[in-house]
Amino acid sequence: MKILHCPLNGPRNISEFVYGGQVKPMPNPESATDTEWAAYVFYENNSIGVVREWWLHAPSSYWFIVERHNGSDTILRTYDPSELLSNPGMVSLEDAIQ
């Protein structure tokens, strides 16, 4: 079983975590068209490379960010979302880390 290093709880079994989808900029729900909103909810990039994802440590309800190579399933880095949210440029530039 894979081990994921939770920034809050340390190394834990992957079965304790829930995948939360790729990090991508959310369109404004007030002004977005249905097409834009559907694309945000359902479309994933699915290219091979390093991806930035939301993960939840379910027992402690803690959401954090994982940078992972989805070809080799290697986890490169995990960190608290504050790092991401304090730097809005990271969210909008999807391919910044590829």
Added chain:
Amino acid sequence: MTRSRLDAPFGQWIDRSESVDIRFEGKTYSGFMGDTVASALIANQQWLLSRSFKYHRPRGPLTLCGHDANTLVQLPEAPNRLADELPISEHRVINAQNYSGSLERDRNQLLDSLGRFMPVGFYYKAFYKPFGSWRFWERIIRRKAGLGVANLTVEPRYTDKQYLFHDIAIIGGGPAGISAALTAAQAGASVLLIDDQPHLGGSLNYHRFDIDAAERAPTLNHLRTQILDNDNIRVLTSATCNGWFTDHYLPVLQGSRMYKVRAKACILASGSSEQHVVFRHNDLPGIALCSFMVALVLPGTVTRRCLSAALNGRSRCLAERSTIAKGWRRSSWIPDSDNPLKHCMQLRGDQVGGKCSLRKRAMLPPITAPIVASLSPTSTSAWVR
């Protein structure tokens, strides 16, 4: 029975002072404490242990170390147990599986001669039409083809699990595994050493390494003492590691307990297995691998009149032959010939002649000696990750 046993330097795993009786197919056989069911039966020249799943071909031990399904037998409490892994000290009543009538004269042997008309998937193609006919055929087919009988009254036994955390897990307690464990433990790592045999030492238990086998026993004793004295090493014997999952997560089964092991690194020192030489009827009782002969020496079961015909087996086979051949009447080295089985049986002293006598003779349990047919592994390998 003692006639068929090798004398004292051999048979290190049996206690000759303590005789144990087992019942196989209603007949009583005598073995020694430390024998497995298979080795005790072979010592009594009972080579035929079971019948095959579909064609009811005779089945006898092939590897004698639990690597083949040829020795599946029925216990009162459980079906499909490997006779070469059952100690006779614990299992006294054993039966063969999947025959009709008697084991020697199985009425369903007829299926073997019809084998060419029953390819893989035959039942599913032939008996499913017209719709619903399978319900009729299934009862008949399940009686003809199958293995043991489940005991529905048996009480479920208690099983549990335990989590283990170690720096290094080493699979295989042979010389390579032990040396790796010692090196790692001396460097301060906490080590888990896992071996599926009851005796630690792997090939040091049976392989002679040099002609006089002078190095073997002292090396084994030396390594074993060091292992047992080392507090950093935990040893699990009679334990099977049946998987190597992501991030070194290893399920290890020992008795009725499953260890879920998480290690930081894993060393596979499990050695390598021989391959059977491919020829017609190579599945019959009495045709075995070189490791089979070696494993027979452990309980000292090899008969004095034994004769080996080694096919294609390379270095390892030669080594064994040169060392234990003393007790054997005649040993031969057979090149890869057009009809190896015939060649072997002639050497064994069987009367080979006529059109179908070769197959019929091969079907009979070998009264005098097994035929050894195996390809040696090219090299012993250990992977480290």
